[in-house]
Amino acid sequence: MNIRKTIPGYFALAFGGLMAFASAPLHAASQVNIKVQNPGPAAAPGPDTAALMQKARQDSLARADKAKQDSLALTDAQRRLKEEQSKRSAMETQLLTTGLLVLDAVYFETGRTEISINSKPYLSMLARMLTKYPKLQIEIDGHTDNVGNDAYNQNLSQGRAAAVTSFLTTEAQELAGRLSAKGFGESSPKADNRTAEGRTLNRRTELQVLNKAALEEYREPGRRGYGPVTDRSCRGLRGGMRLPGATSPGNRCRMGAFPIPHPHAARA
Numbered sequence: 001m002n003i004r005k006t007i008p009g010y011f012a013l014a015f016g017g018l019m020a021f022a023s024a025p026l027h028a029a030s031q032v033n034i035k036v037q038n039p040g041p042a043a044a045p046g047p048d049t050a051a052l053m054q055k056a057r058q059d060s061l062a063r064a065d066k067a068k069q070d071s072l073a074l075t076d077a078q079r080r081l082k083e084e085q086s087k088r089s090a091m092e093t094q095l096l097t098t099g100l101l102v103l104d105a106v107y108f109e110t111g112r113t114e115i116s117i118n119s120k121p122y123l124s125m126l127a128r129m130l131t132k133y134p135k136l137q138i139e140i141d142g143h144t145d146n147v148g149n150d151a152y153n154q155n156l157s158q159g160r161a162a163a164v165t166s167f168l169t170t171e172a173q174e175l176a177g178r179l180s181a182k183g184f185g186e187s188s189p190k191a192d193n194r195t196a197e198g199r200t201l202n203r204r205t206e207l208q209v210l211n212k213a214a215l216e217e218y219r220e221p222g223r224r225g226y227g228p229v230t231d232r233s234c235r236g237l238r239g240g241m242r243l244p245g246a247t248s249p250g251n252r253c254r255m256g257a258f259p260i261p262h263p264h265a266a267r268a
Contacts, residue, residue, distance in 0.1 A: 092129055096218050099209040106164060106205045113159035115167060123164065126207075127171035130178075133218055137210040139180050140165045145199035146186040158183025164205055180210075 088096075095101045105122035108115065115123070130138065142157030142164075161181035169176045191198035209215060 089129070091126075092132075095129075095207070095209070096133075096215055099212045099215055101207040103164070103205045103207060108160055111156065113156065113163045115163055120167070123167050124171050127168045127175065130168070131172050131174055134174070134178075135211075135214045135217065137178055137180075137214075139182055139208045139210050140168075141206040141208055142181070142183045143188055143190075143202060143204050143206070144186050145202045146189070146193040147199065150185060154183055154185035156183070157185050160205060 091101065103122075103126070106115065106119045130136070140161045142159070142161035144153040144157050146153070148156075158181065161183050165179045165181040168179060186193070186202070189198070189202045190204070191201035193199050193202060
């Protein structure tokens with residue numbers, strides 16, 4: 001027997017057996033890894049999950065529709081506001097700009113509180129105008145010159161303011177609860193009582209808006225010196241529209257100077 005040929009063959013056979021034994025665990029491990037990495041198809045969502053997904057879709061559609069409706073409503077409100085502004089009289093513009101209106105066509109007989117018959121058409125028109133701005137709280141103020149004593153002038157001014165208030169609420173009952181009367185007597189002159197002209201200016205009846213922040217809703221959007229109808233301070237409000245009295249320190253109205261009374265104001 002040839003020993004040189006037999007020994008290498010023996011070692012080759014032994015080496016092959018060892019390799020087969022070592023590769024068997026690796027092959028098994030790879031099969032285990034494959035099974036772990038491929039768990040199979042995911043389970044279908046349960047009825048509760050499907051219901052939540054359906055509700056989320058419905059809520060999303062509802063929000064989109066609501067945003068569209070709010071946008072249309074805002075556009076329509078702005079259109080109607082511009083139409084209304086184009087029809088405003090000079091008297092309305094003055095009231096909404098300053099918050100004060102001198103009732104320069106209201107007359108009284110000397111020492112009396114009865115309204116002149118010639119003043120009633122003017123007051124009827126004023127009553128109709130005020131019904132267009134239901135959010136305004138209004139005070140009717142009576143003023144006199146310094147002829148007579150303080151108590152007399154105080155009572156006279158209060159009686160005249162009350163007479164105007166009563167007439168307005170009779171003409172437009174919806175104004176009841178929004179109007180109040182206050183007499184100032186001779187305490188708030190606008191001119192010098194030492195002259196006849198000054199005393200004429202001081203005898204007057206005025207209409208004053210008490211909640212001036214509410215004027216902002218009726219003003220022209222973007223008007224110089226006044227806050228716009230819609231702006232950043234309205235975030236969180238439906239459609240970005242300002243609600244009555246919703247002002248902010250950076251967007252507060254800046255009131256102009258009150259106008260000089262008409263020389264033909266209420267006569268004492």
